[in-house]
Amino acid sequence: MRMAAHPLRWAMLTELSASDLRVRELVAAVGEPQNLVSYHLRQLRSAGFVDVRRSSFDGRDSYYHLDLTRCAAAFEESAHALHPALFPEHGQAMPKDSSVLFLCTGNSARSPMAEALLRHRSDGRVRVASAGSHPKTRVHPNAVRVMRERYGIDLRKQIPKSVAAVSDQTFDHVITLCDKVREVHSPASAHWSLPDPSAAADSDRASYPEFISVATELDTRIRFLLPTLAHPANTQED
Template sequence: MTRKYKVLFLCRENSARSIIAEALLRELAGHRFDAFSAGPEPAARVHPCAVAQLRPGISDLGILSPKSWLEFTGEWAPRMDLVVALDESVDTRHAPVFPGEPASCTWTFADPLAHDIAESERARVFEKVFWQIVRQMSAFIELPQYATPAGAVATAVIPALSASSQRVTTCDA
């Protein structure tokens, strides 16, 4: 029996993109991966638009919460195999040192919480980013290096994929 790969997703507030990525990896391939998420400035709660995107298919939303990335830097922290930054403000140049020297990569997605997005457009932007993360995650879990035992993880830089969807969800900020 091989152990699961441990993957940490990073995003500034850990309330949207990284939460979505954590939930999707757990749901799509939880038998092969332990998924975590964190950020340098964790929000007080998961953003309602992120919950709205996840609600139709994610079984355990109750375990999702914003966390500080410092929770993953101590001796007691789980040893990650891969750290994925979901925006450039939290990539390896800005992130703390994580125990075990995990591989790292950056998947850049638009920030659905950006201040220049009109509130009337926010749900649409969340949906677009959600589907981009779904496509990226689907490609990620199919990578050959994740079919081998954990510990043989190679650094993989995977470009962000664009996507669109017909599903419409709403959220209340």
């Protein structure tokens, strides 16, 4: 609580709760000098609240993101230490009348997995779709495999589609999962800077662990997205 209570660090955490950001974007968002923002980013990283990942599109850039699991655990511990009745229970709020579009480049790995996971976690209450700026001809076999083996979700009939295919629809939230799409085709409601798991190795067998890693991170982010979709007004006020 002491780490998060600093006004600037709290402002930075708040910005990163909405989207993964680069340092210069954080600087603009909080209105403080870059050296000061960088200092407090180091503090947040040392506490395990924030992590960083190099952009898969432009290696000179890096995206900072919240470690949602670590943040949740830390705040739960603080609440429980203050009073047992304050211990929060995540995942109870279920969204309705909300819509989300996930975007990446090929619509063959990250975005179809995100679409499937959100539909699964929301019990179909969220209207969700995915698309790609340059869609592939099929969903990657490893995406099909990890969804089936880890979550019991069948993606075999999923067909990648282009952004143009969903251009006639409106969505409450547009989330980019690919640095290239985010940096070339903006704006979006939020950005989750995730690596392309298919680029992790030369063979499907070798890249499968990266698909597991990306799917796990997507599932974590989506579980924390659900309360945001359920209470959008409260989230904006916070």
